[in-house]
Amino acid sequence: MKRLFQRLPRTVPVLALLAAFGLARGPIEEGLRARLVAANLLVPPPAQSAFEQMRQSVLMATLGGLRPLAATYLSLEAFDHFSTKSWDDLRRSYEIVTSLEPRDETHWVAVVWHLGINATANMEIDGRLPAFERERRFKEYAFQAIDFAERGIAQLPESAAIRLQLVEVYREKLKDDCAASRVYGDTIGLPGAPGFVRRFHGYYMARCPGREKEAYAYLTALYREGKSQRKPTLIKEIQDLEKKLGIPVPQRIPEADPDRPRPNQAPRRSSNVLPGGIVVP
């Protein structure tokens, strides 16, 4: 108090300078913020709804500039929910995580994998629930996974990884070959997209009712690209289509060996094995 009194006259210039600086930097900072957000370097504050769901500690950390730590903490917690099979808690955790760090691809991939693959698999075997309920929840989780994937793709339009995770839900869980083909098609050409997506786009198109002709044209075009595309599966798929569509023999591809044992379907892992051979409990 004593100190304050002595310096009372000083507070006027100090406040004036502080205010002048505040007013001057306001527009500059707004401009910088807009450009940083446009460059994806800065994440705009999460929606109010995300805040409302946060617990106090997470909220504090988030406000204190510790957003990445808060997000990591919540995603660790989500792994915990995963191990106890609390799928709804897991979804809620990821709602916050993805709104804290919408541009982190790994969160979107993880939540699509958890809900679309793990939760649905759990519904297929969970003996505690009646069959009807299991089936209903199976669909619910699959659709929640698709919803997350679509939101993730909206945030990261270039992401191959989210699409590859999404495609597994369509392919393995919903058996929707048309959707699988569409998502593979969307993935073609994205940075980091593996080479097989072009072939898989065709394979699943071939299984999509009504698109066989289109698939035949697409796959033969790939075949003509050269040796690198002529995988056993490609040949097998073309041959199946040739038969189905009744293509005249002279126009068929030369590798005619219908009794050739059907090879594994290229890079495809069972759903509880991750790249790197990590097996999920």
Next chain:
Amino acid sequence: MKERMSTPAVEVSNLTKVFSLGLRKEYVVAVDNLSFRVEAGEVYGLIGPNGSGKSTTMKVVLGLMAASKGSAKVFGLDSGDIRARNEIGFLPENPYFYKHLTGAETLRFYGKLCGMRGAALAKRTAELLKLVDLEGAANRRLGGYSKGMLQRIGLAQALVQHPRLVILDEPTAGVDPIGSRQIRDLILRLRDEGYTVFLCSHLLEQVQEVCDRVGILFRGRMRREGTLDELIAIEGQTTLTLEGASPALLERLRATVAEEGAEVLAEGHPRTSLEQLFIQIAERGGEENQPS
């Protein structure tokens, strides 16, 4: 008497320093219309009881505090002037330096602050460590120094840039008799080397021993000032100092004194002490200065 140079080392004129306490209108007048000069080359002592405003005066002279009224000049420069400070070496009361530095590092730190570098600084550091007799402890951290050692390293620190004026606030506070004797000898040496010394203390014997001139401060005001001889001389009293006087001669003198109606007050030590004077002033000041 010393030769008086045209610019005094310190010139304090009509200095008043008021501290306000809190938001209620309460004030402490620490220094009240104080004027004095410290001439170049002399040792000047400001003495006064606790709270009489000695440290406050020194801080104003150093520019650590602003005067409420009046001014303080050092070698003709305003006390806030950085050039003035280059000519001052200051030892605060109960000095405290960076505990984590060694004695030698402390001197180098302060030397660098005064713009000294390289060999000149190294030489000066060694010289000062020798002067204050801390060569043995040069590489020990100050955290482990005793009070007397701190006081001495503080004195060395004050001298590092060869200042012309040395300001010492209670240089012997908390130092044992032998230590304070060393410090006193150092001060005398400084005077002989041409430094001006401005010190304050409430330890009177020491002031008495080293100071050329003394000012007595009480409740922020200068009560008496002058050379030691002037101050201590008692008006209306005369001292005769005889050598080889026989008891008979003394007897005759006493008789003559009695005849004249005068009185022999004391024999032996003829002077009052500074201490007595000091107490007298304090008592008188206390009566006239009851808080209003």
Next chain:
Amino acid sequence: MRPVPLFSPGRVATIASGTVTQLIRMKTFYFLLAFALVVVAAGNFNLPATPAQELSMIKKVSFGTMDLFAWLFAIVATALLIPRDQEDRTLYTILSKPVRRVEYLLGKLGGVLVVVGVSLVAMYAICATMIGVRESLFVAAEVEAMQADGRYSEEDIAGQVGLIRQQGLRPELAIAVLAFFLKAAVVAAVTIFLSTFASSSLFTIIVSILVFLVGHAHTMASSFWLHESGNSAFVRMLVKVVKILIPDFQLFAFSEGVVLGEAVVWPLVWQMGGLTLAYLAVFLLLSLLVFVDKEF
């Protein structure tokens, strides 16, 4: 009268290096050990996640902790130094030498920043080692697994390795460290300003942390309160005043984008550097306004 330079970088450097020595001898660098522990712990998370996910997580935990340590250290170190000099009266002896008060403030700030900078470089080295080691282990394991499988082309393997590398040790990560440094510098300048008129270190630390928190929240606060009609004029006023008085620390979170692997936009980095300098200049000026005729 001997000449004395009006402003001497040498004196600033002396005070700065004194501050660095002080912080080193106060053993503050031990916090790097704590940091190394966090990074090692993060590096050994055993999660059912893909290598890319795991690397991303290690990266976020270690960089998040680095950020936290940097600004917290900047606040605590700065808040401890000046009040301590004052309490110990070391300030008397320094300011009674031919030292300007602006030089003292600059030296203290400079010293803290050197220590923060060196610590950040050290923390970055720790992180980089951990991430680099994990990355090469992951890549080796992945390549081995894919080759053993036999069904993957070189192209497939390269794609997978690319995915991992993208989350691994990239030179741009250094820009995130730079962002932490800029933020810590602004925080230190604000703390110096507060410590010039606060009477205790504890008070300075608490207020600085509050300012720091509010400095992150006010963009959110303004989006919630300024654009909603339901709030009273008073609340809106308050938000505006806070926005004007308190630095916007949220801008410095561009490090988050960099850590996630977004492309660095250099002009924006320079602009943030410029903004930081402006903050430093203004807060030093403010500190000086208070400090210049402060009495001790």
